[in-house]
Amino acid sequence: VTDAPRYALLAEGHFRPRDAKTAEGVLRYRPERAAAVIDSTRAGSTAQECVGCGGDVPVVADLDAAARAGANALLLGIAPQGGELPEAWRAIVRDALRRGFDVVGGLHQFLGDDPELAALAREHGARLIDVRRPPAGRPIAARRAAALNAHVVLTVGSDCNCGKMTTTFELERALVARGVRTAVVATGQTGILVAGGGVAVDAVVGDFAAGVVERMVIDAAENADVVVVEGQGALHHPGYSGVSLALLHGACPASMVLCHQEGRTLLRTGGVTDVQLPPLTAVRDAAETAAAWVRTARVVAVALDTSELDDDAARAACDARARELSVPATDPLRFGADAIADAVLAARERVSKTQDATAVTAIGQGRSR
């Protein structure tokens, strides 16, 4: 048991960009916690070579090699759809527990509730840490976050896994660099590991999802002038839209940053149904319409993932999206999040001037500009 974990990041067969999302998030934002990545299909390369971040952190074939590279804990680095523990991983989790390694999981299937793994953990003095386990309590949201003085910003998206978490942390970094008192509310397993706290909203029972978010936003606003809330899913995603709306109505943002991966045309529905991604203007309209059912909010910037384009094409894509949506657009990883931070701070100025007016506005009718 250690409080300074150095993780073996398990990403077996999945250590490619955007496929081992949790591993990638830790490598990008908490590299000091990463000892090695386990993916026998990429062993011998570095994290940087495989996913474009993480520098020299080695990719190794198994837990034994990760331990030799200094790992003292195991982190399950991907979150399979459905959230269950793949059978192939169980042996690796067992091996880690027998070494006394803590095992951190972000699955819906909680490691700590597995009798065999729980017994092994007890026997070897290791901990099973389920990042997605929801907190106690049954809060019901009631639009309380709309009354905060802090400016609340929510990242929303055209799909799952299109840059909401990354944009959240890049925006935080850009705001902090300007001296703005900024807090992040992490709402997914990777964000929680990076931020060191938060709640996986998609694992909370429906009635309390918005309430949990409301409570986190209110707490975060105590010592911050801008609260950046990590979004989840998409309002038009048939599987996850409820989580997205609960987040939107619990957080009551005044501003939203719209995240999108350039080039993606099909929604990630697990391959079951081919569903076209709607135009980005429609995604923007949906977010603003749904926000206004509880509190008026505007998309103030676009965050693009241009990782599949070259530099020239990426700049052109940002310019085109900025024109299309009439707000600044950038790829925060490629070009920095300054343009987004500027847009958020400008929106904060605008909203604070009209605060008294918006506070008494009845439920709105969405976009009207």
Place this chain on the structure above:
Amino acid sequence: VTDAPRYALLAEGHFRPRDAKTAEGVLRYRPERAAAVIDSTRAGSTAQECVGCGGDVPVVADLDAAARAGANALLLGIAPQGGELPEAWRAIVRDALRRGFDVVGGLHQFLGDDPELAALAREHGARLIDVRRPPAGRPIAARRAAALNAHVVLTVGSDCNCGKMTTTFELERALVARGVRTAVVATGQTGILVAGGGVAVDAVVGDFAAGVVERMVIDAAENADVVVVEGQGALHHPGYSGVSLALLHGACPASMVLCHQEGRTLLRTGGVTDVQLPPLTAVRDAAETAAAWVRTARVVAVALDTSELDDDAARAACDARARELSVPATDPLRFGADAIADAVLAARERVSKTQDATAVTAIGQGRSR
């Protein structure tokens, strides 16, 4: 333990219309299961006198009197916001278990997980039945229900507790009376008790709420030409909107029935925040817009709860809503659900004619008529 329960319906201090929702639902739709209602503040009256249904079922002061009236099981008849077991009820639950009565609860706090109550139940051979306990499995919705041949109808509403469950069962009755093969998908604790099955969607973990609904709708469609899905919450309710959207996108209805209590002006947010109910046209627009993010659906009828109006005012209200929304409007309890059934069957005709066209429609943009 009995499989033919005759319930003592616990509604202490709450046996008024719309306040003891679960008790009222059982009295209206499963009166053969109701032996007595416990509310010491109304003892001596009949159910009919207190809530307008349930006939001569007596209201009594305590469990002892309910047992003398023939009760052999206890049902918690209200669902307090937040879903926890009020301390005052614990003594009554204990008393019931000591008599060997099964105890049925619809709370978020599961009776079966309470060590004291679980031990008592074991000791006395009684069962603790938690209607809200979610099923095993982690299904992710993927718009599968949009491809069904059955016509799926969802009841949506302007608020919680405004007639969605009642409208569901009244519509079922009217359709069955016409010889239409009809199935109901119950999604709340009262609906589940009435229907004899279903899942309390608000108690399902966010990622799987739509998936659970999708699965129930597909199963229900196997032997039905019309599937009526009980809605929950409201899209503009800050606490419950996520559940409402998950239901909408899991069920993929083609038609919706819009439920509203005439005269209600404030949203039920537990008294924390005064939020005005939006105009009913805005509620309709929100439902159609949000539906279209996944599958086009239309509000085809309005179901009004006119219980606070006299007959003339009720008829006038229905006429006014029909004009306002350009669809039939009725109070299904007061005037029957025939007008709603007619509207649903007409919509079914329309949709089946254009089925091939809608099946390939990309995600829509909401209302455009």
